[in-house]
Amino acid sequence: MSFIRTEEQDMLAATVERFVSERYDLEQRARALAEAGGFSRDNLAQLAELGVLALRLPEAQGGLGGTLSDAAVVAETLGHGPIVEPVLISAFVCAPLMAEHGHDTQAALAERVAGGDAVLSLAFAEPEARFSTWPRGTRAERQGDGFVLRGSKTAVPGPVTLDAVIVPALLDDRLEMFVLPPGTPGVGAREYRLVDGTPALELTLDDVGLDADAHLPGGDAAYTDALMRARILASAEMLGLMERLFAETLDYLKTRIQFGRPIGRNQALQHRMAEHHVRLEQSRSAVMRACMTHDRGSDAWHREALAAKACVSDAAMAVGQDAVQMHGAMGTTDELMIGHYHKRALWLQSLLGDAATHYRLFDAAGGAPRDAA
DSSP: OOOOOHHHHHHHHHHHHHHHHHHHSSHHHHHHHHHSSOOOOOHHHHHHHHSSSSTTTTGTTTSSHHHHHHHHHHHHHHHHTTSSSSSSHHHIHHHHHHHHHHHHHHHHHHHHHHHTTOOOOOOOOOOTTTTTTSSOOOEEEEEETTEEEEEEEEEEEOOOSSEEEEEEEEEETTEEEEEEOOTTTTTEEEEOOOOOOOOEEEEEEEEEOOOOEETTTTHHHHHHHHHEEEEEEEHHHHHHHHHHHHHHHHHHHHOEEETTTEEEGGGHHHHHHHHHHHHHHHHHHHHHHHHHHHHHOOHHHHHHHHHHHHHHHHHHHHHHHHHHHHHHGGGGTSSSHHHHHHHHHHHHHHHTHHHHHHHHHHOOOOSSSOOOO
8 A cells, every 4th residue: 555645646735735825824814714604705716716626526527536535635735724615524525425426406516516606514413412423313204295304403514604504314213314405494503603713503403394306315324424534534634734733833943042042952842743743644644544445445444534533633632732832822822823723623623523432433343334423
């Protein structure tokens, strides 16, 4: 198994790196978060023009047909922002899910995501379920030719202006997915901000009537696969965050003078940075192994996804906490990008379950486990 990027992936990373360097500093990021929806529509359009949003869609539907490894390279580089645009969940998870399993209307919505004209999300969490991503209180019933949804969802990534939300629910004790269009009667939405400043929603579903076309086929297997891919890509973005946390902290240790010499000469700090370098490289290997296992079609890729999420979440927290501490009081403010990197990592490490959850799932997995934490 080769852990070396292809030439095409290096070119892709360089293109995305230019986007990040030109459009992301403290002021630009703050302006993007202040826009309606919590992200820059101009940035999203630029990402669409670069082909980032179409990367994971099939070529037959206007996409680039990129592999999960390709998407991980992009996610890692976008972590250098850290960007606030809805790429991971909307373009890399929901759009491919709709393109692969949806009917013509849903596939057309996925194509709009690729063009930067639509934003999707996935309602995987429920208030009473903690880190379980399996629906418990959200249920669907058949009503005539359609369905009725009841229940609630929490921590749905995205603003109230979302174009659609994929909602998993239990139908006759089977997991099925439904696509809620905007303004559906019976849907209540409360927007709030996550620790990294991006928006999320609390959804209440009160006798929500849906047409038959709202059903997204694929069921249990498609939903689980989508979440496993999300775990790998979240790990890739955390890898990018760690790269910046490590590099900027190393530069600070070389230039911060205390008692007449750089604090980086302190042997204890050198040892801690050496340990973080090991964590960084271990995380890189875990992400690449999970991606390549997936792309090769191995039956073990679910376990590798769980392992990567557990390993990288632990490492990101250790690197981020020390980066903030080594920068001193300034590290806790919004005046340095260090804090923004760490806050983004805080959200990603808890996405779909924290490290402890994923170690437990990995231990229990006997190949391709159902995601029922």
